[in-house]
Amino acid sequence: MGEKADVWQGTLALMALKTLETLGPQHGYGLARRIEQTSGDLLQLNYGTLYPALLKLEQEGYIRSRWGTSENNRRAKFYELTKAGQRRLKKAAAEWEQTTEIVARFLAPAEEA
């Protein structure tokens, strides 16, 4: 368990938050599918890892969950973004953009050369 996994965990949380913002309340399966689709199937997401990540977000107060019924009448646990989650998403997205921008600047001259 090195730093890479942490980064991955962090990005997964960010993706989940962003997806919940776009979709509104959603169950775990739907969330997983949507993340995969959004990535253009570039991400091979192990669906099982999503649940501990969701639990962590819930413990931190960024999302809340309740049991409901899915579009095809199945009982499922729905997750939705809280106020704190929205703030967190904004902040994390900004940070992420900044990070990628910095990294991109480092990589750009090398590509030119």
Added chain:
Amino acid sequence: MKRLRVWVIRLGGLFRAQRREQELAAELESHLQLHIEDNLRSGMTPEQARRDAILKLGGVEQAKQAYRERATLPWIESLLRDVRYALRQLYKSPGITCIAVTTLALGIGANTAVFTLTWAVILKGLPVPHPGRLIEYEMRNGDSMIGLSGPEYTVLRGQQKSCTDLLAWASDAASVRNGTAVEGRAHIQLLSGNALDVLEMQPYLGNFFSERSDTNEDARGIPVVLSYDYWQQKFHGEDHALGQTLFIAGHPATVIGVMPKTFEGLTANFHPALYLPLSFADLLYGKDFRNHPGHFGHFVLGRLRPGMTLAAAQSEVEAIEPLVRQEADPTGIYMNQFFKPFRLTVQDGRSGVSWVKATYSRPLLVLEMLVAFLLLLCCLNTALVMLARVSGRQQEYAVRSALGASRYRLISQVLIETVLLTIPGLMSGLLLGWAAAQALVTMLGTMGSASSMDVRPNAVILGFNLTMSLLVALGAGLWPALRASRTTPAFNLKTSNRSVAARQMGGWVVVLQVALSVCLVTSAILLGGTLGRLWMEDSGFHAKGTALASIDLRASKPQPAETARVAGELLEDARQKPGVTASGITGEKPLIGFFGASHEFSIDAHGNIHSDPHLFSIQVSPGYFDAIGTRLLAGEGTAPTAKNSMPQCVLSHDLAAFFFPQENAIGRIIYAATFLQPDGTNLDPKNGCRVVAVAENARLVSLRTAAPHVIYEVISPYILSKSTQDAFSSSQINLIVHAKTDALAIAALHDAVKLALPNSAEVKYQSLRQLENQDLNRERMLVSMSGAFAFLGLLLTALGLYGLLMRNLVLRTSEIGIRVALGAQRKQIVMAIARKALVEVCTGLLAGAAITIFLVRIIRQLLQESQPISEWPLLISTCVILLVAGIAFYFPARCAASIDPIQALRAE
């Protein structure tokens, strides 16, 4: 904040595991169903759909485990499980658990007792901001210290630059009357007006005196500030106390404030009830007190300027001392004669002035050292117990290890078991320690000052003991834990014969235990020897049947003639009481630890001048020598009969030999030295006294210090007043009587005082033996404590040795059984068992002797012991330990010798 929230939720997760599991299972199930339905819709067969859904989920069990770890705090879960298991294990062997707990309780109890005292005496500072920046000025001569005179304080305050300011105070007791209600006597402390500024504190209620109160020009009368306790007791903590009038020693004073609860005065353990301005001394003692160059009753604290240190303040004092002495006492009578050996010094003032601290800080350090040894011994014993448990469970560890328990889990399991042993040990140890500390304070308390010492439990003491016990637990548990974790399942699971692994267990523990015991026992014997020597050696007076009444007549402000009359009556009355053989009066109470030095000289037959500036000069009545039991070696201690004849004096033996080497001192003249005139120039008979007798040496100052050079001025009580210049000592009478028993002597004193002084004078009755005990309080405390430690040490060593031998014996039962069956003699069996134990004990004795030599050196240095080192304590302690080891060995050996081979082998 967020982290805390997560922690709380996860901690809560420990308690609803079942519901969470169900919910997660349901959620994963619904996930799978949704996925399968999707897959079916995209055209897969039901089987394919299910397989794909499960594959994508990535293993249900892994997902559940990751979820579980996230939902709770896994390490707490395993910790709780370990605790439950450890409790079961301890419960299963109550005997061993009891012994281990008792051992720890005793060790921690001793530690608590000593540390509570150390805290109260040495470490606790005044309850003011930055007490460590306070320094105390005093006049010191070796072990004895006095305060500063009023002029000395004034000059010093003006001259010094180390401190922002100095404050001065004095302590006494006075009668207090509130309106018509007599409140009895109360401790009072007189403080200079700037005291609270220097201390950087505020009164709890109302105001404090201003600087103006120092000059007695405050037109608003005498202000008084109450201590918090007094305010609570007498005014029930009500605000209307402010503005009330109290009559203190007959003078009306107005209550202007209340001190904070934590503040208990500047003299440790004195607990003043009332605080008054320093100028109140003018009313109590007359103007003399604050202006007299010879009354060293002012105690002085200063607050160091930022950046200044104690050492810098000390060197400053050394530089300005000549000037201070000169200006404070222009005639030089006090500074350069009576108190010449006393030098102005600076001390750490964090605790204010504390005689207890000065007397007991070094002995307490010695005790702290010894208690550390004892605690180590407890630690070793606990380690032995744990080791025995661990070695008995080798197979269990092997199984756990084979099943995948990590080494860390095995170690933590043993450590948790040790810590659990420590907890009840700590609890009972704390209770035991506090009880012991109270008892010790009571024992030291005969002085009055120590009895009110605050030894209430507090957070620091608790914290210190918690840390110590945790260290003990870790120290005791770590080695057995490492041993347990070093299990090799393949080997341990196969061998059912545990003795192979356990046989050589813990020999070095015995060595260490014996070594530590040698240290403890030798120290105790050494300290006991010192006390014994001080008690047994001829002191130059007889304590048995002698008692003393100190009568304070200051309250009635008697004329000198009146004092003389009272003294004469007391002498006569006391002598006529039943059982009384002699009565006398002395100007100085014996065994109070210090004296003001006089300077006198003689001229011998060859015209040589012999001068002694450090004499103990005492005025005594003729009956004094019989009363206290100091023998006259030559001549007779009689007083002059006529008022104007030359004073007569008695010299102590050493002083006579010093003043008149190899001559007869009787009939010769001793002259008092005059300031600024060389000895021998002023031979005015008015300054002289005629030697009428030579007395044996007497250790009058303290049994601990060598007999001082004493010059007794023998005076008839009826003219006592004439030669007494000092207004203070003339209102103080020390009456000594000798009777058949202490009780008779005390009773005689009571009767005599009642007859001669019907009005209420303040009288303190003490037998000389009590004074001796007080004088040797320090040694007595050391002996009783170190004795107790040594006893505990021996007990622990015996227990450890016994336990180890017994255990090894159990492991070797079958071996011994075979030997006996093959025809071995009992003697051989015992020898086989004994050999190893004997080697261990002897190694321990040698190691102990080596450590003891260092330890004794440190103790002697701390206590400033000057007697030559003797090897007896070490020899005696060696014998004692051999004896104890022999007793501990006897029972296992008897067991071994009586092993029945048939029984032993059947058990195998």
